[in-house]
Amino acid sequence: MTDLLTALRAIVGDSHVLADESDRAPYEADWRGRYKGRAICVARPADTQEVAAVVCACAEHGVAVVPQGGNTGLVGGGVPRVMGNEVVISLSRLNRVRAIDPANNTLTVEAGCTLAAVQAAAAEHDRLFPLSLASEGSCQIGGNLSSNAGGVHVLRYGNTRELTLGLEVVLADGQIWNGLRGLRKDNTGYDLKHLFIGAEGTLGIITAAVLKLFPPPRSRAVAWVALASAAEVVNLLGSARAACGERLTAFEIVGRPALELVLKHIPGCSDPLRTPADCYALIELTDPAADADLSEALQAVLSAQMDAGRISDAVLAASEAQMRSLWALRENISEAQRIEGISIKHDVSVPVSSIPEFLARADAALREAFPDLRIVSFGHVGDGNLHYNISKPVAADNADFIAQTLAVNRIVHDIVADLGGSISAEHGLGQLKREEITRYKSPVEMALMRSIKQALDPRGLMNPGKVL
Numbered sequence: 001m002t003d004l005l006t007a008l009r010a011i012v013g014d015s016h017v018l019a020d021e022s023d024r025a026p027y028e029a030d031w032r033g034r035y036k037g038r039a040i041c042v043a044r045p046a047d048t049q050e051v052a053a054v055v056c057a058c059a060e061h062g063v064a065v066v067p068q069g070g071n072t073g074l075v076g077g078g079v080p081r082v083m084g085n086e087v088v089i090s091l092s093r094l095n096r097v098r099a100i101d102p103a104n105n106t107l108t109v110e111a112g113c114t115l116a117a118v119q120a121a122a123a124e125h126d127r128l129f130p131l132s133l134a135s136e137g138s139c140q141i142g143g144n145l146s147s148n149a150g151g152v153h154v155l156r157y158g159n160t161r162e163l164t165l166g167l168e169v170v171l172a173d174g175q176i177w178n179g180l181r182g183l184r185k186d187n188t189g190y191d192l193k194h195l196f197i198g199a200e201g202t203l204g205i206i207t208a209a210v211l212k213l214f215p216p217p218r219s220r221a222v223a224w225v226a227l228a229s230a231a232e233v234v235n236l237l238g239s240a241r242a243a244c245g246e247r248l249t250a251f252e253i254v255g256r257p258a259l260e261l262v263l264k265h266i267p268g269c270s271d272p273l274r275t276p277a278d279c280y281a282l283i284e285l286t287d288p289a290a291d292a293d294l295s296e297a298l299q300a301v302l303s304a305q306m307d308a309g310r311i312s313d314a315v316l317a318a319s320e321a322q323m324r325s326l327w328a329l330r331e332n333i334s335e336a337q338r339i340e341g342i343s344i345k346h347d348v349s350v351p352v353s354s355i356p357e358f359l360a361r362a363d364a365a366l367r368e369a370f371p372d373l374r375i376v377s378f379g380h381v382g383d384g385n386l387h388y389n390i391s392k393p394v395a396a397d398n399a400d401f402i403a404q405t406l407a408v409n410r411i412v413h414d415i416v417a418d419l420g421g422s423i424s425a426e427h428g429l430g431q432l433k434r435e436e437i438t439r440y441k442s443p444v445e446m447a448l449m450r451s452i453k454q455a456l457d458p459r460g461l462m463n464p465g466k467v468l
């Protein structure tokens with residue numbers, strides 16, 4: 001591999017080929033610490049041409065590449081496998097804003113821009129880029145595109161796929177496809193960008209994108225609502241939608257055990273309500289008009305529900321700081337769960353109307369099979385997307401707990417499939433669900449996916465062992 005390292009150093013410069021074990025280490029393990037692989041080296045190209053040259057050099061040596069953005073992915077897609085024969089390509093240095101077109105409401109950015117930097121670039125021009133995730137300070141737009149990230153504003157603006165107009169991609173043979181078109185209408189054959197969005201780096205390396213922008217919200221209202229059941233949460237979602245329409249920007253569900261983990265582990269977080277409830281809804285309304293009275297609109301929805309006895313308690317944020325502290329209760333759940341210890345995670349979606357049934361059936365089936373497991377559920381209920389996570393019993397051994405993963409997954413995923421849902425709503429398949437998906441997608445769909453992979457990456461050098 002000395003030849004390959006020499007070639008890569010000639011392309012990106014000595015200091016941007018990380019071959020020492022300690023330099024490689026942060027790129028070889030995932031955020032949750034569940035996947036730890038080994039790479040020949042990490043290459044850090046500075047621009048699209050260098051990405052293409054790195055891909056070509058690796059292909060010439062028959063070496064597979066693993067594209068990596070902010071490495072916040074939750075399914076082991078961005079880290080190398082254990083064999084030590086892959087090159088990680090870090091996109092972090094492709095971090096320029098290439099263009100902004102306020103009249104067209106588009107922003108052209110390179111893949112290595114963090115999501116927070118993309119949001120800031122839009123804000124500088126009085127525009128909103130609405131994708132929003134708890135990992136936004138670290139994750140990169142290339143990673144968001146490759147995992148078709150969702151987050152808390154899908155309800156109003158759609159997921160990353162729906163926010164994208166054009167892409168630039170380095171293909172498996174090193175060719176560069178320039179599809180950086182800022183068009184909202186373009187029916188000229190197959191829409192190729194959609195192949196690469198959500199492909200988790202298995203079809204090509206995204207190097208830049210044209211993204212949609214929106215008017216920024218100038219009014220905002222946020223409420224934290226206590227409810228007796230998930231059925232009541234879904235009922236409240238329907239009422240809020242009917243009353244507030246497009247102003248409803250986020251509608252999240254948080255189960256009591258998830259809130260308790262945040263209160264236990266995250267300094268500065270406190271329960272905004274006096275009496276504990278089974279579950280909570282976090283509701284956000286926004287409007288581009290500065291004088292929209294959103295608090296009044298939200299108050300009206302909540303009062304009607306309270307009068308009908310469907311809400312036990314609620315708090316409406318009275319200041320920006322209070323809005324932030326209510327959001328912190330939701331956004332810190334993943335971090336709190338990480339601190340609490342190992343967990344078996346499920347990122348599932350079902351039709352919104354089936355959420356209560358899913359929770360009732362999955363809770364009952366799991367409690368019967370594994371009475372000591374702790375169910376920590378929360379998520380984007382407005383999108384029908386739940387993070388249905390199972391925490392280790394307090395006294396259990398990590399290895400014993402993890403040994404139950406397949407059995408736990410089977411129970412949860414079979415119920416999801418029975419309700420017409422998906423076993424990966426927004427995190428992708430990566431290494432985590434690569435085998436599992438074959439049980440739930442039809443042979444026809446799996447064969448179509450394999451044909452696309454074969455057509456675009458016939459040598460199997462783009463992030464092998466992920467997705468398929």
Ligand SMILES: Cc1cc2nc3c(=O)[nH]c(=O)nc-3n(C[C@H](O)[C@H](O)[C@H](O)COP(=O)(O)OP(=O)(O)OC[C@H]3O[C@@H](n4cnc5c(N)ncnc54)[C@H](O)[C@@H]3O)c2cc1C
Pocket residue numbers: 031066067068069070071072073074076077078079091111132133134135138139140141142143144145146147148149150151152200201202204205206207334335426427430463466
């Ligand atoms: C605290 C926390 C909260 C999160 N909340 C959410 C959430 O609400 N919604 C959600 O959807 N996700 C969420 N995630 C998951 C994660 O942040 C997203 O999946 C994010 O989009 C990954 O971006 P990244 O840059 O970190 O990608 P990485 O983890 O580096 O990579 C993800 C996948 O994309 C591939 N990839 C990365 N960059 C490129 C590229 N330029 N070209 C081709 N392939 C590439 C990788 O090979 C890998 O398969 C959360 C994660 C954390 C840690």
